[in-house]
Amino acid sequence: EDQVTQSPEALRLQEGESSSLNCSYTVSGLRGLFWYRQDPGKGPEFLFTLYSAGEEKEKERLKATLTKKESFLHITAPKPEDSATYLCAPRDAGGFKTIFGAGTRLFVKA
């Protein structure tokens, strides 16, 4: 059975304090792993797609990496506006279904 586990559930950082979010997955025939950002009361917003182990993508203070079993979202020198829930979502072999983790709620204090 396909599974996605994100940790930690919540993370509180001071502004400028770098950290990483973890996503562990078990998906048959992975066809892309996606990261989304979700603000309260809003729908998720696409951040990155990773397709193969060793791949990295960057956007401003965020960098996503992928191994065969895990993905990490590294946050460098975060700002309060980075506060949100970050969702990890691998896509299955069929290519139609994207499976979402429960998310990591990030709080960045000024």
Added chain:
Amino acid sequence: NAGVTQTPKFRVLKTGQSMTLLCAQDMNHEYMYWYRQDPGMGLRLIHYSVGEGTTAKGEVPDGYNVSRLKKQNFLLGLESAAPSQTSVYFCASSGRGTGELFFGEGSRLTVL
């Protein structure tokens, strides 16, 4: 360019009532999806469609029906609402083969 639009945004139902959630997208996407989001459980796929006139079951389809009569619209129906269907519902769409999902703002449904 509105992207993905969901209506209504909020609804309160009594147990046993029926309702339909409407999703409309203006990006000419082939694929459309309905998810529900509950605290601590993440987004779970209810039904999806890979093209006009086609639908398929996702992870939690029981108690829901869908229809995709037009490419731009995807309807989610609850025939007899139950308290367990209290949730936030998200519609999403994606282009063929891209995988990137574009989400609506969500529809918050409460069943009393």
